[in-house]
Amino acid sequence: MKSHTEYFTFNTKQKRELVHLTPRLEEVLQRSKVEEGFMLVSAMHITAGVFVNDNESGLHEDIWKWLEGLAPFREEYRHHLTGEDNGDAHLKSLLIHHEVIVPITKGKLDLGTWQRVFYAEFDGQRSKRLIVKVLGE
C-alpha cells in the first residue's frame, strides 16, 4: 500500500472565490505513483468547501447566487457574538461540503468528461489550507 500527502495554501484575493484544483491534483497524483486508489481532497477550514462540478463561469455565478440564497450573510447569527462575522461561511461550507474523494484508475483521476474539482473559499483574504491525501497501490 502507498500513501502520499500534500498540503496547499490559498490566500484568495476575494473573500469568496473558486479555485480550480484539477491540474494540481493531477500533479499530486503523478508524484504519489499510485495507480489504483482514492484521493481525498479536503479543506482544513470550517469556512471553505470542496466540490466537483462543471468548469463553466455562468454556472459558477449561479452557484454563488444559490449559496447566498440558502446560506445568506446575516448580522444576527449567534456565532457573531464571538466577534466573528463569518457565520454564513460556516453554513455554506456545510451545504457544499468540505471534501470529496476522487477515484484513481490506471494512474489517472477517474473523473467524468465534465467533472472538475474546485476549492470554494467562503472567508478568504487570509491563509487557508487544503489537504490532498492519496491511498492505494
Place this chain on the structure above:
Amino acid sequence: MKSHTEYFTFNTKQKRELVHLTPRLEEVLQRSKVEEGFMLVSAMHITAGVFVNDNESGLHEDIWKWLEGLAPFREEYRHHLTGEDNGDAHLKSLLIHHEVIVPITKGKLDLGTWQRVFYAEFDGQRSKRLIVKVLGE
C-alpha cells in the same frame, strides 16, 4: 491490497428518476473479493447524485419536492446562456452530493438496517455513467 472497479451506465426513462443501487453494489462487492475496505459509489456526471437513505416511495416523493424547492428549475440561470437548460440539475447534484463511501466489513456492505444507496438522475433520458470502486483487502 485489492482494488476493483466497475462502471454502470444508466439511461433513465424520466428526466428525473431514482435508481436503487444496493443489489448491484452487493454483486460488485462479491466480484471484488474484498472483505474489509471502502466502496466508493460516485456519479461521473455533474447533473446526477448518489445518496444513502430509505427505500420508501412516499419519502422519495418528499425528497423530489424538497429538491425542487431548494434548487428549482429557473429559466434565468446564467448557465443557460451556453444553450443548456439544466442549471437546476447542477445545483441539485451539489445539494445531494455526487458520491458516497460504503464501508465493507466481513465481505458485506456494512449499512444500517434501513440504509440503501440510490443514484439520483437530475437530467436523464440519455446515457450517464457511475463508477463503483472498491479498495481493501
Place this chain on the structure above:
Amino acid sequence: MKSHTEYFTFNTKQKRELVHLTPRLEEVLQRSKVEEGFMLVSAMHITAGVFVNDNESGLHEDIWKWLEGLAPFREEYRHHLTGEDNGDAHLKSLLIHHEVIVPITKGKLDLGTWQRVFYAEFDGQRSKRLIVKVLGE
C-alpha cells in the same frame, strides 16, 4: 494494509442533539495502530448525520435554526403516511450528509485547527448506531 472497525451507540436525551465525536475518534485511531490512511465516520441511520465544523455553541444554534429553515418539520410529508413523523429528519440527514472521511497522517487525525467531527441526531431518544472504520497502514 490494516483495517479497524468500531461501532458506537447513541441514545440522546433530546430528539435533536449534537454529539462531539473527536476525542472518541482519537481513541479509535490509537487502537487501530494506523499511521497513514482514512477514517470513515458514518451514521448507520437515515435520520442522522455526521459533519465537520467548529465546536462553538453559538454556531451550533445557528446550524439548528438553518437546518430547520431548509428542511423543516411538516405534517404533510408523504413519508408520514407510513405512520412515521420524522420526514424532516430524513431531509436534514441528506442536507448535512451522513458521513465524513478524516485523513490520518503520522498516526494523528489530520484535521485543521478548528475542525471537529460531530454526530447530528435528528430523531433521537432511541438507540442509534455509528460506524467508524479505519483503513491504512
